[in-house]
Amino acid sequence: MTELIRVSGLQVHFPIRSGLIDALARRPRGVIRAVDGVDLAIDEGQVLGLVGESGSGKTTIGRVIVKLTKQTAGRITFAGEDVSALWGPKQLRDYRRRVQLIFQDPYETLNPRQTIHDFVAEPLEVNGLAPRLADREAQVISALESAGLPADFAFRYPHELSGGQRQRVVIAGALVMGPQLVVADEPVSMLDVSIRTELLRLMLDLREERGLTYLFITHDLALAWVIADRIAVMYLGKIMEIGPAQTVISSPRNPYTQALVSVSPSPDPPDAGMRAKRTILKGETPDAAHIPTGCRFHPRCPVAFDRCQVEEPPLFDLGGGQSAACWLVEKDQLPVLDPAILPGLPAPSPGVTPEAAT
Numbered sequence: 001m002t003e004l005i006r007v008s009g010l011q012v013h014f015p016i017r018s019g020l021i022d023a024l025a026r027r028p029r030g031v032i033r034a035v036d037g038v039d040l041a042i043d044e045g046q047v048l049g050l051v052g053e054s055g056s057g058k059t060t061i062g063r064v065i066v067k068l069t070k071q072t073a074g075r076i077t078f079a080g081e082d083v084s085a086l087w088g089p090k091q092l093r094d095y096r097r098r099v100q101l102i103f104q105d106p107y108e109t110l111n112p113r114q115t116i117h118d119f120v121a122e123p124l125e126v127n128g129l130a131p132r133l134a135d136r137e138a139q140v141i142s143a144l145e146s147a148g149l150p151a152d153f154a155f156r157y158p159h160e161l162s163g164g165q166r167q168r169v170v171i172a173g174a175l176v177m178g179p180q181l182v183v184a185d186e187p188v189s190m191l192d193v194s195i196r197t198e199l200l201r202l203m204l205d206l207r208e209e210r211g212l213t214y215l216f217i218t219h220d221l222a223l224a225w226v227i228a229d230r231i232a233v234m235y236l237g238k239i240m241e242i243g244p245a246q247t248v249i250s251s252p253r254n255p256y257t258q259a260l261v262s263v264s265p266s267p268d269p270p271d272a273g274m275r276a277k278r279t280i281l282k283g284e285t286p287d288a289a290h291i292p293t294g295c296r297f298h299p300r301c302p303v304a305f306d307r308c309q310v311e312e313p314p315l316f317d318l319g320g321g322q323s324a325a326c327w328l329v330e331k332d333q334l335p336v337l338d339p340a341i342l343p344g345l346p347a348p349s350p351g352v353t354p355e356a357a358t
Helices: 020-025 058-065 089-098 116-126 133-146 151-155 163-175 193-210 221-227 245-250 255-262 272-277
Strands: 003-016 030-043 047-051 073-078 099-102 181-185 213-218 230-235 238-244 316-319 322-324
Touching: 003 058, 030 047, 030 058, 030 213, 030 238, 047 058, 047 221, 058 099, 058 181, 058 213, 089 099, 099 163, 116 133, 116 151, 116 163, 133 151, 133 163, 133 193, 163 193, 193 213, 193 221, 213 221, 221 230, 221 245, 230 245, 230 255, 238 245, 238 255
Parallel strands: 047 213, 047 230, 099 181, 181 213
Antiparallel strands: 003 030, 003 073, 230 238, 238 322, 316 322
16 A cells, blocks of 8 residues: 555644743743654555544644644655645645545534535635636535535535534535545544444545545544554553554553553443453543653553653554554563453454444
8 A cells, every 4th residue: 555644753842831921031831742752654545543532642643734733843744745844825735735634523613604605615715726616616516415415505504504414514625625635633522423423434435435544533442443444542642552453452552552442332231340350540641741751651550560660662563563662562471451351342344334433
């Protein structure tokens, strides 16, 4: 497969300023290390699920890729071209045609004073892609229909639409540019469970029809398993594990991933014995401005030992496309999860559908 995008050594740090004097003097009181050295690659037509809890840095990575946030350090290549330094409307015009973002909240994304037509057509007008009105209208209608909405929705306003319909409009606004890569940031988290299935199926269908590539950002490991080809698990600005979706779910090799997998929802409630074997993490995620030394997960890790407190593990290549950051993995000493507590997800097959996400 051909690689579409790669980020290497990506860092995004935000300065902390305690007041007006610090701000005017540009004198930071500290730094929030939102993304702290991340390497990722996505092949054409692939779905990479980027999983992590709030504050892990996953949304920041998405914003850097679509050029809404500047990276502090690192390199981004897209279709073999270094786009790290691109910034500003003129430089980003072509890139923005090829890389689009689907926001989490359709209620905040849509302007209540704009018709659906105006919202979807706006990127075409701004980028001068369809100077003739007839061409713009044709492309808007095509994008709406691709997103599963009839043509007459073009002249409605957001308040006339349901949450699922609004998110379809947001998808149409991304499709109208004809992108290669779509960064989907929690695209179904604001929707009812019954609607999520339809939107996930739509996204998968669009991948087949248009050859789209997705970076699918979510906090839901089970949802990532359903839609993604590969999964990357983030914690406090770092990738803790990455690999094929089924491998990460069925054979997690990082203690943090194991904890997430062990508490994933199952259609069959576990008995008391199985519940006792689940890994319930204690404490809360540390502040990104005060990341622990060594392995950043060690204060909450149930199998941490002395080395974890002083040395940060790299991502060890485990073969089969799977890598994990854990010193125990290096020596093959990490305890394996009891298969009985793995989430009750159906085995993957060519016919797997997003119903499992519900």
